[in-house]
Amino acid sequence: MVELRQAEGGLLRKGFAGDTFNTAYYMRAFLPAAWPVDYFTAVGTDTISDELLAFIESTGVGTGFVRRVPERTPGLYMIHLKDGERSFSYWRSVSAARLLADDPAALRMAIDASDVILFSGITLAILSPGAVETLLSEIRRGRAAGKMVAFDPNIRPRLWDDADTMRRTISAGAAAATIVMPSFEDEATHFGDASIDATIARYGSLGVENLVVKDGAEGITLRFGGETVFVPSVAARNVLDTTGAGDSFNGAFLAKYLVSGDHCLAAEFAARVAATVIGHHGALLPPAEFQALMRG
Template identity: 30%
Template sequence: MDVVTFGEAMVMFIANEVGPLHSVRCFSRSLAGAEVNTAIGFARLGLKSGWVSKVGDDIFGKYIIQHLQQENVNIDQVMIDKKFPTGFQLKSKVMNGDPEVQYFRKGSAASHLSIDDFDEAYFRSARHLHMTGIPLALSNSMREFAKHVQSFMKMEGKTVSFDPNLRPSLWKSHKEMRKVINKIAFESDFVLPGIQEGEFLTGFTQPSDIASFYLERGVKLVVVKLGSEGAFYKSHNEEGYVNSYKVSKVIDTVGAGDGFAVGLVSGLLEGIPVREAVLRGNAIGALAVQSAGDSDGYPTRTELEQFIKHSVGRE
């Protein structure tokens, strides 16, 4: 495989009408979960991606497996748990801004992923590991699994990318979140915080200072996502800003950061210049915000090339 990742997938019910969730009558079903979003995104670009997790022995679990099979994501290490259920979430429909999301995930099958479920040969078969900070918050066993996987991949000489993907509501305290997230970030090759995440995690407000905070601790490349302003990248050899793409209408921002990770990491794995990889990340992020589902807007290779070729607003 080119990329492997792990985490929790949830069935997502998206409101068909604008308004608070408690007033919505009809929903459409989709799939959610940061890591599964990236696995789908990589697969659509033609990379061989794998996703590791647990799902319940229920209709939601069956839906997730079926959906990933259709997306050509490797699910050889997706385990079916007969004791615990698959998580799900509800997401509101909005005309502007971020939607309201309510989770039903506590005690889910995925949260019981542990080191006992680690398959050495499976992870060794991938050349890159993509991680987010979400599994670190779901349970102690999942956090230990994450640490073990990262350590193993580093020892095997693989590269590791890390998107903090902060979810304060899942943590006991901000202090714990900052400490645990940064510890994993320091052991990663590529770190991809949003600007507000970077400010929280480092105490700095400028993208260059946020990047330097991680570079001084062993990270090779830091890319700070700036939303509609594009992104800033910095390594030990180069740095710069890359403008965003103009979007006529933003439908839903959820999934844009995961799409950015897909563009950036796929570019780095293919050996294109860092600046071009960041531009690819911006492109997929722009496509993502124009659809309601988390990964619905992720492009195929041809769709991505056409978007970059014909879009205005790029450098």
């Protein structure tokens, strides 16, 4: 999507972001260079779509699987800030990305070519019911073939027609995944979970093997191999804009976990990355900041 955020003098700064891309961006930053990261979506054939693709390529994320859809354009969102906490306005009702699963052969090719697949509740929210089914059945195929499937419910009620469809579809998304990475505040609000244990139990009952429950400044509760571990968050020096906190956490976590196989180490690293991201405006941390994070 196109991202608009406040700049000096009442101006708006244009960038590009969106939850799954944000995660791909951080995975690219923290994975070894030899491990390719690709983004699967649909864009238009207009100038802003060209700019968006050029931006994605400039970050090192591959665009070889991106489909071009004439007559459509990318979605757009604007960040609003209140004491560092973000909210969004959207212009995306006819975005090209809504058609990302409309070519099942292209979808299958991308999944077959990948070892790890990541999607989110926002991915599901923007698709037609038929396209949700296509996407989930291809993802289930991938999972059955032994691929890692990561899912962040990323609950955005305004993107859904009604709350029941939202809860049912997010649960189906989670059931197709091997690792689910929810934010507890969202789960409590929209699924009525009274505690993090309740979130873990609910996703566990859907057959989810691995869970990473994020809880803002508090910390992260991980459920791997039947064991629960708590990792505290890292104190943020200042909270300027929380946009992308969860996505940067996911990208950094998955990169570290894929390399080390250690979920606690991965959560500690990801907490450090997310605490840095919220000290900057927008979803994407400038590359200059990555070196310091790598050094620890």
